[in-house]
Amino acid sequence: KDIVYNLAFDFGASSGRLMLSAFDGEKITIEEIYRFPNEPVKLGQSFYWDFLRLFHELKNGLKIASKRKIKISGIGIDTWGVDYGLLDKNDQLISNPFHYRDKRTDGIIKDFENMALLEEIYNVTGIQFMEFNTIFQLYCDYKKRPELLDNAKTLLFIPDLFNFYLTNEKYNEYTVASTSQMLDANKKDWANDLIEKLNLPEGIFQKILMPGNTIGYLTKEIQEETGLSEVPVISVGSHDTASAVAGTPIENGSSAYLICGTWSLLGVESEKPIINENTKKYNFTNEGGVEGLIRLLKNINGLWIIQQLKQSWNSNGIKIGFPEISQMASKAEHEEFIINPDDKLFIAPDDMAEAIRQYCTKTGQGLPQNIGDIARAAYNGIVEQYKNCLNNLEDIVGQEIDNIHMVGGGIQDKFLCKLTADVTGKKVITGPVEASIYGNVIVQLMALGYIKDLREGRKIIKNSIENDEEMFAK
Numbered sequence: 337k338d339i340v341y342n343l344a345f346d347f348g349a350s351s352g353r354l355m356l357s358a359f360d361g362e363k364i365t366i367e368e369i370y371r372f373p374n375e376p377v378k379l380g381q382s383f384y385w386d387f388l389r390l391f392h393e394l395k396n397g398l399k400i401a402s403k404r405k406i407k408i409s410g411i412g413i414d415t416w417g418v419d420y421g422l423l424d425k426n427d428q429l430i431s432n433p434f435h436y437r438d439k440r441t442d443g444i445i446k447d448f449e450n451m452a453l454l455e456e457i458y459n460v461t462g463i464q465f466m467e468f469n470t471i472f473q474l475y476c477d478y479k480k481r482p483e484l485l486d487n488a489k490t491l492l493f494i495p496d497l498f499n500f501y502l503t504n505e506k507y508n509e510y511t512v513a514s515t516s517q518m519l520d521a522n523k524k525d526w527a528n529d530l531i532e533k534l535n536l537p538e539g540i541f542q543k544i545l546m547p548g549n550t551i552g553y554l555t556k557e558i559q560e561e562t563g564l565s566e567v568p569v570i571s572v573g574s575h576d577t578a579s580a581v582a583g584t585p586i587e588n589g590s591s592a593y594l595i596c597g598t599w600s601l602l603g604v605e606s607e608k609p610i611i612n613e614n615t616k617k618y619n620f621t622n623e624g625g626v627e628g629l630i631r632l633l634k635n636i637n638g639l640w641i642i643q644q645l646k647q648s649w650n651s652n653g654i655k656i657g658f659p660e661i662s663q664m665a666s667k668a669e670h671e672e673f674i675i676n677p678d679d680k681l682f683i684a685p686d687d688m689a690e691a692i693r694q695y696c697t698k699t700g701q702g703l704p705q706n707i708g709d710i711a712r713a714a715y716n717g718i719v720e721q722y723k724n725c726l727n728n729l730e731d732i733v734g735q736e737i738d739n740i741h742m743v744g745g746g747i748q749d750k751f752l753c754k755l756t757a758d759v760t761g762k763k764v765i766t767g768p769v770e771a772s773i774y775g776n777v778i779v780q781l782m783a784l785g786y787i788k789d790l791r792e793g794r795k796i797i798k799n800s801i802e803n804d805e806e807m808f809a810k
């Protein structure tokens with residue numbers, strides 16, 4: 337059988353990875369061929385992407401792939417949403433792109449001068465309010481560093497920026513552009529009236545490109561540097577969550593997906609945006625998906641808390657990894673400690689373990705004494721959010737959700753999966769871990785004509801992971 341090979345890059349919170357996929361007409365196998373750190377840099381008071389280093393690593397990955405001496409049919413790139421780079425009139429990057437955890441947008445929504453405009457922003461875009469959304473990052477640029485925008489000719493989201501330096505083609509890919517909170521959710525194009533009212537320079541926004549198209553081909557320079565030929569770079573769901581949803585083998589509308597990485601993203605797929613009093617009240621978002629579908633979901637501050645706990649213990653000399661933390665939480669002496677992950681104590685504490693101790697004390701629960709109890713408080717809090725979010729979702733769609741498909745790195749945590757089934761009372765089906773990669777790959781295969789549509793792609797994914805799928809029930 338002829339095998340089709342593709343390359344998928346996924347830039348996550350702790351690492352970037354390059355996977356080589358092989359499609360034999362029935363199944364996709366993926367092999368990690370390169371992984372590199374994705375460490376943002378604090379410079380002065382600001383927090384930046386290390387864009388140049390990452391572009392260098394991207395080329396390193398391509399060099400490794402070219403040594404395989406196989407025909408690569410396409411390349412697709414996904415990263416987290418909202419962040420962007422600005423180019424000047426000579427297509428030079430004006431500044432290192434800010435990381436969304438940079439503090440310049442802290443408090444921006446509450447200080448926003450025009451409340452009526454906030455209302456309009458939600459009604460038009462359907463995107464949940466988060467201070468780091470592109471719209472607010474740009475608003476900060478406009479207020480605090482106007483010279484940046486004065487010199488900007490082009491705005492590219494991070495995946496667009498990688499794609500541009502690989503191909504010389506400038507586009508804003510639809511799914512990542514939707515996270516800006518500046519797209520009209522129904523028109524799937526820039527909300528120009530809003531952009532004008534915010535005094536943002538309309539001209540910097542590029543043509544919206546849907547997933548499933550070819551962006552361009554590796555430039556001569558990149559070909560020479562990497563040893564690859566004129567490979568097409570394909571527009572995938574370049575927002576990692578869009579690729580992850582595409583890569584989740586859901587079969588119908590009564591299934592929810594729960595993507596467990598640094599964030600937990602819980603939602604359903606919808607044919608049309610749902611923007612009403614309920615979605616507003618519960619702050620649900622209508623992000624753009626593959627095949628023009630809408631990702632109706634909510635961001636939950638999830639495994640970030642577990643990551644920060646690990647870091648806090650590791651830096652205090654306790655050598656402990658995710659599997660141990662999960663195990664200790666499952667055997668906690670006190671099963672009842674619980675936090676509210678949305679409490680501001682947990683946004684960016686210097687020491688997460690200490691923050692949890694403080695929270696439990698201030699809420700009259702007493703003091704969790706050991707690793708198991710502290711971690712358990714975090715798990716209980718995260719899963720309680722899953723339950724509330726599901727209730728809200730059922731309220732919004734007016735239908736019961738039967739089961740939850742959990743995907744992403746977090747499903748390696750069996751305790752988390754089991755607790756989710758126990759607390760929500762829903763059947764939980766897990767897999768794949770690398771949902772973003774699978775989603776990235778099937779959209780490339782759709783663009784290349786090897787797969788008909790998303791439905792077929794998901795069947796192929798299900799086929800490919802059948803031995804890894806697990807079921808959890810109360």
Ligand code: ADP
Pocket residue numbers: 347348349350351596597598599639640642643658659662744745746747748749750
């Ligand atoms: P991102 O794409 O945001 O970087 P991942 O999808 O890689 O995130 O998921 C990372 C999370 O998965 C970690 O924060 C951790 O909670 C969980 N995790 C990863 N590996 C394991 C493991 N072996 N056991 C338990 N949990 C794990």
Ligand code: LRH
Pocket residue numbers: 415416417418436575576577597598599601635
């Ligand atoms: C998950 C994610 C999420 C965004 C956040 C910035 O990686 O892309 O969908 O809201 O990061």
